[in-house]
Amino acid sequence: MHTLNLGILAHVDAGKTSLTERLLHTAGVIDEIGSVDDGSTQTDSLALERQRGITIKSAVVSFVLDDVTVNLIDTPGHPDFIAEVERVLNVLDGAVLVVSAVEGVQAQTRVLMRTLRRLRIPTLVFVNKIDRRGAREKGVLRALTERLSAPVVPMGRTEGLGTREAHFVARTVPSALDVLADHDDALLSAYVEDAVSHDRLHSALVTQTRKALVHPAYFGSAITGAGVDALICGIRELLPAAGGAPDEPFSATVFKVERGPAGEKVAYVRMFTGMLRIRDRVPFGDGRAEGRVTAISVFDHGKDVRDDVLPAGRIGKLWGLADIRIGDDIGVPRKAYEHFFAPPTLETVVVPGPGVDTGSLHLALTRLAEQDPLIDLRHDEVRQETSVSLYGEVQKEVVQATLADEFALAVTFRETTPLCIERPVGTGAAVEFNKKDPNPFLATVGLRVDPAPVGSGVDFRLEVELGSMPYAFFKAVQDTVRETLGQGLHGWEVTDCTVTMTHSGYSPRQSHAHQGFDKSMSSTGADFRGLTPLVLIEALRRAGTRVHEPMHSFRIEAPADTLGALLPVLAAVRAVPETTETRGTVCILEGVVPAALVHTLEQQLPGPTRGEGELESIFGHYAPVSGGSVPQRPRTDHNPLNRKEYLLNVTRRVGG
Template sequence: MTSTLNIGVLAHVDAGKTSLTERLLFEAGAIHRLGSVDAGDTTTDTGDIERERGITIRTAVAGFRVGRTRVNLIDTPGHTDFVAEVERALAVLDGAVLVVSAVEGVQAHTRVLMRVLRESGLPVLLFVNKTDRAGARPERVTAEIRRRLTDRAMDTVRDAGTPHARTEPGRWRDPAFAGRVAEALAEHDDALLAALVEDRPPPGPGALTAALRHQVGCGLVYPVLCGSAVTGDGVGALSRALTALLPVTTASPDEGGGQEPRGTVFAIERAPSGEKTGYLRLRAGCLAPRAHVEFERADPADGGPHRGRIIGLEVVGAEDERSRPLVAGEIGRIRGLPGLRVGDRMGPPAAVAGFARPALEAVVRPRDGGDATRLHAALTALADQDPLIRLRTVPEEGLSVLLYGEVQKEVIAATLADDFGVRAVFERSRTTHTERPAGTGSAVEEISPRRPVGAWATVGLRVDPAGEGTGVVFRRVVEYGALIGAFDRAIEETVRETLRQGLYGWPVTDCAVTLIRSGFLPPTTPADFRELTPLVLMRALDRAGTRVFEPVHGFELEVPADVLGPVTARLNGLGARVRETVETVEGWRLTGEVAARSVDDFRAELPGLSRGEGVWWTSPARECPVRGPVPRRARTDGNPLDYEEYLVHRANARRRG
């Protein structure tokens, strides 16, 4: 029987998240010396770029024990350009620790992270770090947490702002402390509320602990602890709180033997030899060493299921038991599957609140023209670790990659240089768009021996608008099984691949495609359906028409009172919509929406507009139709809308193949 707890550590940049992870491992005896972010020798920031920049870029996992419970710490990125890594970590967590600096306080991205954690329903402990630093103000930060994040705070600090700062955790035997806890819990506990109203003594320590654990597990209460990752103060209390307050998974190989394994790959490591190691969170069942496994892609357009045999399985935090099976709740390192990618899963996906896809793309070229092939191979390897780094070969331009922001672009360039020996140059980032069907359209191509592509195949498709957020839905009105399975899969996979470029070159979403006619004669192959389907689909899409949408971010902005005028004028000039303006103690808080293409421009201008005092954060909100000229993106698929151009493209592809 094993007890496992998977914890995410999240924070705004420089809040001390990685240092806290290091201290937790050290205090538990998992490491024998403390690493330093400044020295670049921390356990979880293993890459050269992470050490140089002092930021976490890739999700890292490290395990330790608290009593009989194995705790897996998942140290996630704090910078907004790496929210995709945070999203994948959330899918495998049992709870989270959100770190707040006692010096800087609640920052913009702290609020974004807290919102995502609350929407995901994950239990959260807040840790106010850096209480030993000059300028530390934990009492004020705790009040700020109550005002901007949650109203539950349970610990205090003395000698704040000095190396002698110490956490003074409340004692259950202290009536004042027990009373404060009872008041905090009474909002969601009728029995406690009745006891307080009737002026009865609060329940004993056992009952209060049980009530607190229940409410924390349900995401109703967010306890706040204080301390310092540098001195270690408060870290022991945090460590104990992890297993005392957060939900622990208990399982054994015998219990999981009757269930099919179900889990998600949330991180990939690649050795210098090229061998991949995948981090798999198992949610159900039991996975034996050397088992034969099948994984589904997160995006069906990336291909169908892939199978293989595990040749190496290590249970994170239990390296002394490498030969034993992985059970539900645990994280394992698996080797032997060269096709493994982040997001691959066994069984159905787990629902989790997430982030929108990247809103930027940039063309990247090798500084040395002879490195084009090496650049493509290197970016393909990076895409295995991050499937959201989509690659497109743009005619007469080069490779294009999807991005969240400019820092991510810099990190990719540094990774290409350091890890792959390829120096790359990125062009200015451009906003990505999407297309949605405006109506319904159909097209059919019957078997025709004179046709240059798919001569012995019949394909008929209908395109309809689908509900918002549905993505691409593939349906059939022809009898399922009327086609050979390989032919049917070829049509569906090609439909999804083709819709990555709509009438204007942008990905098509919220679209239902129905197979309304099919047939074949020998010697048809799946390749015939793959060549014919784009022609039929794009003709149907052309008849339906599409509208192009651009990403819109919600924003919150805090500025001093005397700069409200020029700030508002600039937002209006960028086409932003201010929905609410609220006066605060510090000045004004504005909320609204702004086009994603204007976010970086305003972020760069804000310090000058607000004397450096403005606080601005955004998060992807929705998409809206483009006004004015419709932006186009260069096609890379040979343009199935132009029959002659497409035939030349397919002929060239066959010669290259």
């Protein structure tokens, strides 16, 4: 018996949750197949998921296929919940990408396949809904190859397409040999000599699928069960088993955190090596913390059951690790946690309803952010406001409903606004010296800000000797630099820059005879943390910054005769078509649109395109804000832009 940790991924409404139900029923885990529309599925357990008929949180369920224990993770398909998918990708052995035979390749399909291929996760394709009117076979296969840029191996053909009797006939398709031979010279030679046996072909298929070189494609229907047996055979034979030696030191990754009935943290983990046992004391988070495992459960036959041990290759739940966070490694660290998708590009202010305590609201939002690290909270103590970052309007509705259902807190939201960034436009430097007016801090700090290539983030460097003062003071400067860059001259995060420390100095530890440490005459870390924002902001002033807004790349397919009506709509939302192509009766436009106006474009598209327009959009880049006033973001810090106000707040804290 071996284990396979399998992800089910798809664009929203392609049918992945229905496929999960069908797989559980076929494996004998459930007696009746649940319905997404009726809210009776196994993996959509949240009340809101059942009401809306969409998956919001990833869910794990286990079943057995002959000699394979499958831990299946059902993931959200809506792009607003892409963060849930991102975390799951870190723990998969293989995946099934579900595509609708009617709608074909959609926006999220492309995003997911591109990421699966980049991570080299072995992936099968299941083309669902062949029983629906309008279902296609050749057109979808062509789109899989062309629009996904993925080598797809058809594993059979359909019969009765678009009818209730539609079914899938599993057999070797002649084109499969062509695809496999592209990645295997020996197979190509045998192909030319007409000497390829069935076993040789199957062996090449297994090898290339497990290396993520090709992607076997099955057609079927999760509702009728057509093609599901063939898919199960592919899952069992073509996808790799979970590796990991049980006798090695334990190593695991946390991909989900939730709260139990008593408010306790429960961590979902994938064990890669070793074994975890109850009462084990474990380090986690790069050694940041440690805790004792007080309980373990593993997934088995559709349920999670308590156990004393979690072995390598399995997925389980751990209790007792109070400070655990999503992305943490437990035990031996693995590679750094990767973000595969763009961060949220929108934010909104959460407005408490009548009688809602702001403290309770902030605690509840912190709990939500704990379960989703890409939800960034920003609390403004002066205005007593909390902002939350978002991927889209649906996520806003989910946050609102979750606060009402789980925390009994009624909230509304202000208008959604784009999350901009600032980039330096030149070089700027500033320095303040210890014991020289107007510097009230016992510290010397000099900093220079230089622009850096787009996408490089923030780099901190030293032009002073590391031994010129205690390392703790350098660390205080570096940490404060990164914190201060969270709010630039216009209040937005500053990125794509290099900050170099050019001057340093401190007052050594002073003490009087028979007395202890004299704080008034000796530098502390607080002096460097207090002075650094003033110096950095002055350097930024001299460098200058430009505000950039997030832009999405869009692709619209619409009837060719609606192009004239569509162009004014695009202009109204500041969308810029960069390419226009006509294919028969269909026109395809690709270009860029401000992230803040994507939702407006979605709402307005049906009108001019007679309801036939299809929009794909994905974060593309940040572009300088042009025309009109520069967007400002209210500050939540002590405002180093106003020296008097800043010193009034900060020196009181450091005793200056």
